[in-house]
Amino acid sequence: MIAARRVAQLGGTTSAGDAARALALAARPRRLIDGPAIERYEAALARAVGADAAIAFGAGRVALFEILRALGIGAGDEAIVPLPTHVVVTNAVKYTGATPVYVDCRPADFNIDPEAAAAATGPRTRAILVQHTFGIPADMERLLELSGERDVPLIEDCVHALGATWRGRPVGGLGRAGFFSTEETKIISTTMGGAATTSDPALAERVRAFERACPPPGRSLAARRLAKLAVYHVLTEPHLHVATRPAYELFGGRNPLPVPTSAEELAGERPEHYEERLSAGQAEIGLAQLGRLPENLAHRRRVAAEYESALGEMGFVAPAVADDAEPAWVRYPVRVADRAAAIRALRAHTVPGTWFTSVQEEAVRPTINGYVAGSCPCAEAAARELVNLPTHPRVGPKDVAAIVDAMSSVEPACE
Numbered sequence: 001m002i003a004a005r006r007v008a009q010l011g012g013t014t015s016a017g018d019a020a021r022a023l024a025l026a027a028r029p030r031r032l033i034d035g036p037a038i039e040r041y042e043a044a045l046a047r048a049v050g051a052d053a054a055i056a057f058g059a060g061r062v063a064l065f066e067i068l069r070a071l072g073i074g075a076g077d078e079a080i081v082p083l084p085t086h087v088v089v090t091n092a093v094k095y096t097g098a099t100p101v102y103v104d105c106r107p108a109d110f111n112i113d114p115e116a117a118a119a120a121t122g123p124r125t126r127a128i129l130v131q132h133t134f135g136i137p138a139d140m141e142r143l144l145e146l147s148g149e150r151d152v153p154l155i156e157d158c159v160h161a162l163g164a165t166w167r168g169r170p171v172g173g174l175g176r177a178g179f180f181s182t183e184e185t186k187i188i189s190t191t192m193g194g195a196a197t198t199s200d201p202a203l204a205e206r207v208r209a210f211e212r213a214c215p216p217p218g219r220s221l222a223a224r225r226l227a228k229l230a231v232y233h234v235l236t237e238p239h240l241h242v243a244t245r246p247a248y249e250l251f252g253g254r255n256p257l258p259v260p261t262s263a264e265e266l267a268g269e270r271p272e273h274y275e276e277r278l279s280a281g282q283a284e285i286g287l288a289q290l291g292r293l294p295e296n297l298a299h300r301r302r303v304a305a306e307y308e309s310a311l312g313e314m315g316f317v318a319p320a321v322a323d324d325a326e327p328a329w330v331r332y333p334v335r336v337a338d339r340a341a342a343i344r345a346l347r348a349h350t351v352p353g354t355w356f357t358s359v360q361e362e363a364v365r366p367t368i369n370g371y372v373a374g375s376c377p378c379a380e381a382a383a384r385e386l387v388n389l390p391t392h393p394r395v396g397p398k399d400v401a402a403i404v405d406a407m408s409s410v411e412p413a414c415e
Contacts, residue, residue: 005241007238008238011237013296026281045290050170051172053208061092066211070203070210077099083105084383090368090371100369105382112138128154130143130175133160134327134330134355134388136327153176154174156171156174159186164326191258295393299393307400317412331355345409
């Protein structure tokens with residue numbers, strides 16, 4: 001038991017050096033917005049994911065929006081969207097004027113069901129979005145076949161999956177295009193940020209043109225994002241998080257620092273400042289973390305293997321992973337009979353994730369982006385039953401032992 005440690009969802013991918021660099025950059029306006037770091041970061045990211053080009057944006061959702069626009073998708077078109085997902089993904093489709101068509105997941109891995117995707121693909125379908133949920137590669141063989149058979153571009157949603165591979169190839173370089181997020185909960189963090197990836201030169205040129213037309217963040221916002229990275233790195237240190245998390249909860253989660261998703265986006269509305277480039281300061285932080293990506297991924301895979309072994313002995317079913325796939329494990333998903341009880345059991349040792357409650361939100365408020373309650377039952381069950389356990393580099397062996405011990409009082413979900 002580790003009474004003196006509490007593992008956070010955030011801050012685990014950053015280092016003390018990242019925090020110090022972020023504060024130094026925030027204090028240097030000339031290096032904050034524009035500079036060669038962006039180009040170096042894009043080149044490094046393209047190499048990491050096996051694509052010819054990476055184009056950085058202020059968020060992964062903006063990268064998706066620009067990919068869709070560059071493919072000519074607009075009013076009257078449809079895009080296949082997998083559930084579970086987040087409302088910002090369906091927002092990006094809706095903002096182009098197109099309609100999201102929701103497709104259920106496979107309960108074994110929370111990834112899109114290829115046969116359901118095939119059934120939903122019709123004459124107005126102009127894109128198939130494929131999310132690698134929790135960093136577990138989707139069934140790319142069947143999905144790439146579907147894309148080729150129907151002549152519909154496949155766009156990889158890699159926001160959970162930087163570093164995951166399928167048949168030895170990184171995700172993000174498998175379809176017509178991919179998009180990544182470096183928001184604070186992802187494999188690497190620049191607080192906010194994202195990128196589009198592609199090996200199609202014409203598509204890359206169009207996305208790049210859109211990127212050049214996007215305004216950069218203001219200096220104040222860019223500085224506050226870097227300051228947030230440094231503050232969160234300190235406040236989420238496990239020995240400190242024992243005290244800082246209750247204080248955060250006491251104040252109702254109110255946060256004066258920039259939030260990842262605005263109130264407008266959560267309501268399905270387009271914010272005034274939506275399209276945005278990545279700042280050079282954030283790119284410098286991203287470069288440093290890309291340099292540590294192999295160690296980051298190796299750690300996550302070790303932690304996931306420890307969870308799988310220990311929780312399997314308790315009757316929890318591990319997510320299915322194909323023999324030809326290597327997940328990135330942004331978090332480790334576990335299905336439980338009573339999620340509220342699981343959160344109570346875990347709260348002394350970690351702050352468990354509850355992705356994807358947005359499925360339930362769209363079911364409750366179907367007018368947001370057109371989701372009809374009950375149409376994707378497997379995804380809705382996942383939204384009710386999933387807790388996701390931390391895998392980031394701050395999770396140590398004793399943390400895993402304490403989390404597993406806490407899960408011994410939790411009942412697995414019924415199969």
